[in-house]
Amino acid sequence: MSYLDITHELYKEVALTPQPGLCCITSPEKSLPGLTVPDVMREMNYGCGATVHFGDLNSKETVLYVGVGGGLEALQFAYFTRQPQSVIAVDRVPEMLIKAQANFKLAADLNKWFNPDFIKLVQGDALNLPVESESVDVAAQNCLFNIFKENDLTKALTEMHRALKPGGRLYIADSITTQQIPERLRQDERLRAMCLSGALTYQQYVDKIIGAGFGTIEIRSRRPFRILDKRRYQLPENILLESLELVAYKNPVPNDGACVFAGETVIYFGSEDFYDDGKGHTIQRDIPLPVCQKTAQNLRALNHEDLVITEPTFHYAGGGCC
Template sequence: MSYLDATQDLYKNAALTPDVGLCCTTTPIWQLPGLSIPKRMQEMNYGCGSTVNPRDLLNNPAILYVGVGGGMELLQFSYFNRQPGGVIGVDVVPEMLQASRDNFQLAEEENDWFKSEFVDLRQGDALNLPLEDETVDVAAQNCLFNIFKTEDLKKALAEMYRVLKPHGRLVLSDPICDGGMPAQLQEDARLRALCLSGSLPLQAYLDAITEVGFGTVEVRARRPYRVLAPGQYDTSELIFIESVEVCAIKDPMPEDGPCIFTGKTAIYYGDQEYFDDHKGHVLLQNQPLAVCDKTAAALASLGKEDLLITNSTFFYDGGGCC
């Protein structure tokens, strides 16, 4: 059985019978005024983080969510676009689409503002999305792309890039593993379907995103996720897996490469009112400025004793410069 077949079988069963322990989401569920999430939706929250961030969702954006799960994030996205078909949900598993439809009926009972028609559910493949070019403002996936092997991951990312409008946002949450994943686990179809053994090192994950053309990438969160222990899995060493939340923006690619924000900050603490590197970066005295990794490296290379560059926090929430 191929890993894609194993994935469809796993999530068909998870649609028919909610599997609360299937994933371990470490991000708290958004508590928004007037939003009630049915218990069954929460039980079918098969992700490793969250892709819903209010600052991505201004002005009724057209939203695409791939891999619908039990519909929880579709409901959350609908909170920000209450128009018929304002949110599109795509899934390859018919049973999962039906589970979402059923859950939307529960959501209508608990939320007087919500209507199932706000969500356009479509059966489709992440590798060949059933959407026209440049038609959505925000695209998202949660713990789906981690399943794909390298060539399929490239196709899935390229498809998201294709359907996004210029400056549109791709919001992702996936497991990562900087310690490396043993080959025998990578080839285990069930472990890959469980969003475990497909975990890439963070840098390889970011490279895959920028290689399809995203000019700006924000690493918004990085949290512990799972441990694969000897005796429980086919490994001789303890494997630590984290989850990461990333926003990739369809900005033009800068000539000197993508702007990747991992939570680094520059602080000028010299005697002058400000420091100007004459490359577009002005740092006010003792005022932290968020900078992308590329700018952080360029500033550090100046060797200024009154300029501090902090390490990556892997938490970036906007602002700063590139």
């Protein structure tokens, strides 16, 4: 049985019998006016973060959500779109689709504004998405891609890129590792299906997204998620897994590399009103300016006494330049 078949069987099990402890959201569920979430959706929210970034969304967009789970995030996306079939929710596991459909009927009973027709449920595979090229504005996945082995991860990211319109956005919440996971654990297909052994490091993960053709990446959040316990897994030391939330934009990768915003900021405090680095960046005196990682690196190399460039916070809230 392949690792994808084992994953399929695991999520068939948790569709039929919800397991709230399978994954855990590491940030509190955000409330929205007029949205009541059925309890079963919370129990089946098998993610490691959040992909619904409320300040980014509007009613004119079509959303592709891959790996529907209990339907909580698909419901949250539908809160913003509120148009027939404006959220396309894809899942490989028929039992999960059936459960999500039942959950959306419960949500309709609790929310007068919601119609289950807002969400189109489709059986399909992340490696061969059942949508046309350049047909969606937003694509999202929560704690799914870390399950894939390297070649399949490349394929899944390429499929998301294909489905997005130019300028479209890929929302990801996924687990990453702070150190390499031993190969014997990576080969444990059950652990991989449980999002515990397939994780890449931060840089490996970001490089994969850039390799799929995304030219701008914003790191929205990076925080602790789980521990691979040295006693339970016979390791020399504990391995920390982290939850990474990011947004990747379908725009061309610049010749000098992708723009990755990870919370670095430059502050100029010299005698002039502004500082011009000669490469298109004008920095107003005393006004913090978020910058991408390659710009931060270039500015550090100047060793300018009137510039301070902060270290990455891995939390980017916008307003920067590259």
